[in-house]
Amino acid sequence: MTERSPDIDTPKIDAVAAPAKPVPPAEEIPLLRIQGVSKTFGSFPAVDRLSLDIRAGEFFALLGPSGCGKTTLLRMLAGFETPDEGRILLGGRDIAPVLPHERPVNMMFQNYALFPHLSVRDNIAFGLKRAGMARAAIDTRLAEMVALVKLEGMEKRKPDQLSGGQRQRVALARSLARRPKVLLLDEPLAALDKKLRESTQQELMELQRRLGMTFIVVTHDQEEAMTMANRIGVMNAGRLEQVATPRDLYEAPASRWVAEFVGDVNLFDGEVTSHEHHRLTIATRDGGAIVVAVPRQLVAKSPVSVAVRPEKVRLSRPGPVSDAANAQPINRLEGVVTDVGYLGGSSVYKVKLDSGAVVRSSMANTARLDIDTLGAGQRVVAWFTPDDCVVLEQ
Amino acid sequence: MARKVNRLSPFNVTALALGVAFLYLPIMILVIYSFNASRLVTVWGGWSLRWYQEFFNDRAMLDAAWMSLRVAAVSATIATLLGTLAAVGLVRGERFRGRSLFSGMLYAPLVMPEVISGLSLLLLFVALNAERGFWTVTIAHTTLTMCFVTVVVQSRLASLDRSLEEAAMDLGCDPVQAFLSVTLPLIIPAIAAGWMLAFTLSLDDVVIASFTTGPGSATLPIRIYSEVRLGVKPEINAICTMVIALIAVVIVIASLASKLSSAKAESAAPL
Numbered sequence: 001m002t003e004r005s006p007d008i009d010t011p012k013i014d015a016v017a018a019p020a021k022p023v024p025p026a027e028e029i030p031l032l033r034i035q036g037v038s039k040t041f042g043s044f045p046a047v048d049r050l051s052l053d054i055r056a057g058e059f060f061a062l063l064g065p066s067g068c069g070k071t072t073l074l075r076m077l078a079g080f081e082t083p084d085e086g087r088i089l090l091g092g093r094d095i096a097p098v099l100p101h102e103r104p105v106n107m108m109f110q111n112y113a114l115f116p117h118l119s120v121r122d123n124i125a126f127g128l129k130r131a132g133m134a135r136a137a138i139d140t141r142l143a144e145m146v147a148l149v150k151l152e153g154m155e156k157r158k159p160d161q162l163s164g165g166q167r168q169r170v171a172l173a174r175s176l177a178r179r180p181k182v183l184l185l186d187e188p189l190a191a192l193d194k195k196l197r198e199s200t201q202q203e204l205m206e207l208q209r210r211l212g213m214t215f216i217v218v219t220h221d222q223e224e225a226m227t228m229a230n231r232i233g234v235m236n237a238g239r240l241e242q243v244a245t246p247r248d249l250y251e252a253p254a255s256r257w258v259a260e261f262v263g264d265v266n267l268f269d270g271e272v273t274s275h276e277h278h279r280l281t282i283a284t285r286d287g288g289a290i291v292v293a294v295p296r297q298l299v300a301k302s303p304v305s306v307a308v309r310p311e312k313v314r315l316s317r318p319g320p321v322s323d324a325a326n327a328q329p330i331n332r333l334e335g336v337v338t339d340v341g342y343l344g345g346s347s348v349y350k351v352k353l354d355s356g357a358v359v360r361s362s363m364a365n366t367a368r369l370d371i372d373t374l375g376a377g378q379r380v381v382a383w384f385t386p387d388d389c390v391v392l393e394q
Numbered sequence: 395m396a397r398k399v400n401r402l403s404p405f406n407v408t409a410l411a412l413g414v415a416f417l418y419l420p421i422m423i424l425v426i427y428s429f430n431a432s433r434l435v436t437v438w439g440g441w442s443l444r445w446y447q448e449f450f451n452d453r454a455m456l457d458a459a460w461m462s463l464r465v466a467a468v469s470a471t472i473a474t475l476l477g478t479l480a481a482v483g484l485v486r487g488e489r490f491r492g493r494s495l496f497s498g499m500l501y502a503p504l505v506m507p508e509v510i511s512g513l514s515l516l517l518l519f520v521a522l523n524a525e526r527g528f529w530t531v532t533i534a535h536t537t538l539t540m541c542f543v544t545v546v547v548q549s550r551l552a553s554l555d556r557s558l559e560e561a562a563m564d565l566g567c568d569p570v571q572a573f574l575s576v577t578l579p580l581i582i583p584a585i586a587a588g589w590m591l592a593f594t595l596s597l598d599d600v601v602i603a604s605f606t607t608g609p610g611s612a613t614l615p616i617r618i619y620s621e622v623r624l625g626v627k628p629e630i631n632a633i634c635t636m637v638i639a640l641i642a643v644v645i646v647i648a649s650l651a652s653k654l655s656s657a658k659a660e661s662a663a664p665l
Contacts, residue, residue: 079563100564101563101564101572107564111555113560127564
């Protein structure tokens with residue numbers, strides 16, 4: 001019998017691991033205030049009277065389709081573009097007249113913009129030398145940065161001797177070396193392949209948490225924004241459509257545009273017909289009467305859309321269902337499966353309703369051998385609860 | 395991308411040989427006859443370095459050669475400075491009004507008949523009552539060669555990623571420091587190539603130099619031209635051979651420099 005170490009008998013209580021995404025308290029004074037900022041190129045309004053507060057230590061993502069003005073906004077924060085209107089306050093100070101090289105803000109460029117004539121070492125040390133740091137201090141910081149992005153042994157290489165992932169790390173180290181108050185990242189992962197992108201996302205999040213720095217990342221990839229950011233600002237045509245946590249953005253989109261842009265959605269257009277017991281009944285063209293939970297903010301205008309995410313729509317074979325089994329009424333739409341897309345972990349079903357409209361449903365493939373799968377041509381009931389619905393103005 | 399290596403077909407070989415012969419046969423003959431021992435240009439009298447010796451004892455010829463080298467070096471240097479500034483202004487500057495007119499005017503000397511440039515410069519110098527000599531030729535050559543430098547540097551600058559300078563500014567450089575520490579090292583090969591191009595153009599020129607030069611300051615091409623009018627001496631062959639050698643060396647260096655420059659440009663491109 002082996003002797004047991006006393007450690008095992010008295011398990012140590014480790015410090016509770018920090019939550020994956022610590023959200024700073026809302027009442028803090030925001031580090032960065034963007035107030036009514038506009039920028040027009042020729043006659044094209046790239047950014048249109050946009051206001052946004054970003055708190056210290058936040059990982060903020062600006063998400064939007066290309067041409068929505070997100071990069072222009074980022075470049076205004078870096079100082080490469082001057083706002084036509086509005087103010088940008090960093091720590092309470094208006095930084096509009098501050099030139100890029102004097103801002104406590106650094107940027108990681110989309111194509112990395114590494115200096116091809118300088119080694120990895122000199123690229124990373126570039127900003128430190130400009131800041132007039134002592135040689136010894138530069139060496140210390142450099143070693144720290146190289147270790148941070150795991151580029152040990154690469155210091156003497158030139159950028160063209162590095163892989164795409166390594167270049168990305170050099171660019172990151174270079175922009176972090178000066179310890180900026182805010183780090184701006186312009187599509188930081190766009191040039192990486194999928195596997196590398198996923199691991200780099202994790203590394204960026206870890207890095208941001210460890211350094212406690214404020215990150216503002218511009219991306220067109222919603223999964224990337226959802227994974228990394230504490231809060232996401234969705235931009236469309238130079239304006240912010242919604243600023244929310246990833247969860248709220250997905251589960252409570254503020255507009256029809258956001259609901260369609262972020263993730264997949266089924267939309268039913270209709271009119272409110274009755275309002276009783278925390279339930280709204282909406283008469284829709286495609287789905288008949290749909291009962292939904294009363295939204296937090298009452299819908300003012302009557303033509304509305306009911307948005308239901310595909311994974312909230314479940315499919316069953318038609319048969320008698322007792323509503324009494326559920327505490328709430330269930331929306332039931334009958335139709336025929338027309339198409340099944342098998343994605344591995346889940347399958348996406350297209351159901352053609354009797355009204356002619358198509359509803360998408362996404363269901364997890366929980367069983368490996370499923371003898372009861374739904375195939376094309378199968379008549380089904382697509383159902384969802386009132387709480388699964390979001391009511392949006394049209 | 396891998397370049398496909400094709401075997402040369404007999405047709406290709408013949409075409410190439412004829413082309414090269416057409417271009418270089420006259421020069422070959424000149425080079426060979428520069429080592430001719432005979433006094434008569436057209437009669438072969440065996441190998442000799444006699445005419446090279448003759449040149450190094452010809453005071454007037456040596457002065458002309460020295461004059462040419464000085465003019466070429468000084469005018470190429472001024473042209474490179476001005477041409478680079480013009481290129482930077484055109485590529486990096488704001489889109490100012492009349493920008494395309496300005497760039498068009500900058501390129502005009504490329505296609506302007508040299509006689510016209512020479513004559514107009516002569517009229518200018520006469521109007522200014524400038525004493526014609528070293529400086530007038532140098533200024534004239536600068537106006538001729540500057541646009542070539544601009545073209546070379548401009549194309550290199552245009553291929554440079556703008557965000558490199560922005561990155562430098564982001565990391566604490568003011569615009570001038572950003573240019574000096576990032577842009578300049580990357581366009582130096584193009585600037586060097588431009589200088590060498592300007593140097594050889596100046597060394598070659600007869601027309602503009604003959605309009606703008608004064609007594610006692612003939613450049614080598616002018617000197618050769620006036621000598622040849624009195625009859626071709628074998629010494630001229632020797633001089634020409636040396637000029638060809640000098641220009642060949644400069645051209646090879648210039649093309650190596652621009653090759654280096656474009657290789658760097660490729661590595662600077664993202665991925």
